[in-house]
Amino acid sequence: GGGNYYVSFTKDEDFRYLPVGLEQKNDNRIILLAKLLQMKNPGRQVIFVSNDVLPRNTANACGIKAEEHKYVHVERLYAGTINIELVECKENLINRLFKEGLVSAEDIILASGIKEELLIPNLGCYLSFGQQSALAIFKKGDGLFRLVRGFDEKTKAKANFIPKNAEQIFAHYMLMDPKIITVALSGPAGTGKTTLAIDAGYKSVPKHYELMHIFRPTQELGEKQGYLPGTLTKKFEPWTTPIYDAFDTICNFKKEDIKDSGKVGINNREERVNRHVQDLVSAGQLKMSPINHLQGCNLRDQYVIVDEPQNFKQEDMKKIASRPAGAAKLVLTGDPDQIAKAHMDAKSNGFVWLIDRYKGQEEFAHLLLQKKVFRGRHAEMANELLG
Incomplete structure (x- = not known):
């Protein structure tokens, strides 16, 4: 947070502070400016930031710290789906899901033992109980798992296009x-x-x-x-x-x-x-x-x-x-x-x-x-x- 912008210039004769042979082009002028700032402020670190490898290498050769411009990196993207196996069921929740179209989140959590923090809104859930299975979407705001129905043979026969899996x-x-x-x-x-x-x-x-x-x-x-x-x-x-x-x-x-x-x-x-x-x-x-x-x-x-x-x-x-x-x-x-x-x-x-x-x-x-x-x-x- 925070900072200031400055507009500054360099002169051709200032290139004497850089290694001999460096061309007087824009990239090198930026490096030269960093060098002058470094000389003017010996107690402060000056960093040259660029996504181009060659100017960064040139800056390092001139004794200036160089870094790549870093965007926020997302280390692991969540898939949007999860497998939930129902174990401790007093009743068959899969049957209830197909019959009523929904099951409370509390019942699913109790039956599966899944950690509540893993349940993200609109998460696609593969539910299983023994040999039975069902697809559901988790609606966190409603505290419900809603049934996601597939397509019956009649619908498949009429439709030009339906989801494949x-x-x-x-x-x-x-x-x-x-x-x-x-x-x-x-x-x-x-x-x-x-x-x-x-x-x-x-x-x-x-x-x-x-x-x-x-x-x-x-x-x-x-x-x-x-x-x-x-x-x-x-x-x-x-x-x-x-x-x-x-x-x-x-x-x-x-x-x-x-x-x-x-x-x-x-x-x-x-x-x-x-x-x-x-x-x-x-x-x-x-x-x-x-x-x-x-x-x-x-x-x-x-x-x-x-x-x-x-x-x-x-x-x-x-x-x-x-x-x-x-x-x-x-x-x-x-x-x-x-x-x-x-x-x-x-x-x-x-x-x-x-x-x-x-x-x-x-x-x-x-x-x-x-x-x-x-x-x-x-x-x-x-x-x-x-x-």
């Missing part, structure tokens, strides 16, 4: 719960984070929210492709592909859907998905924007998805988290291990920082998705063998 069922519940206003889904590629988030928004608009607003980064992989012509919407198109892919999975258009659509030009699945997404945009139910334009946006009463937030600094994440208003819901989907920017890592980026800071809030839920169901063995090998 217990992890995804938990995620679906959290995303559809209006009392949870911020949801973070983390995990490696292929676990369904973005698809689950968009599916919940698709089902909730316009019934519960005015529109679904999806923000994505414009971070490029490999060399930059340079200037893109056209409007902002046209420029952003290359980064909307994952959104269209998600709608393809969610809508799961069959050949008969395409054949009976009655619209000219819709002669294959890709065109059908594209037209469907554009219809949602035209109806004002869907908006897709680059994350660069989030600041200043009116996100009141919207279902907001921020995809790939792991590349944001902590101060940027604060700006993102403060934008939704009214009855809005904020959903963050990302992989902390897929960092595309220097000076950040899986423990210091804004995404994990928010998850750690929001932990314990009644209106927040985090879930680590680990089971890959969409991309198969390719994603598994990449994540396991390529670090």
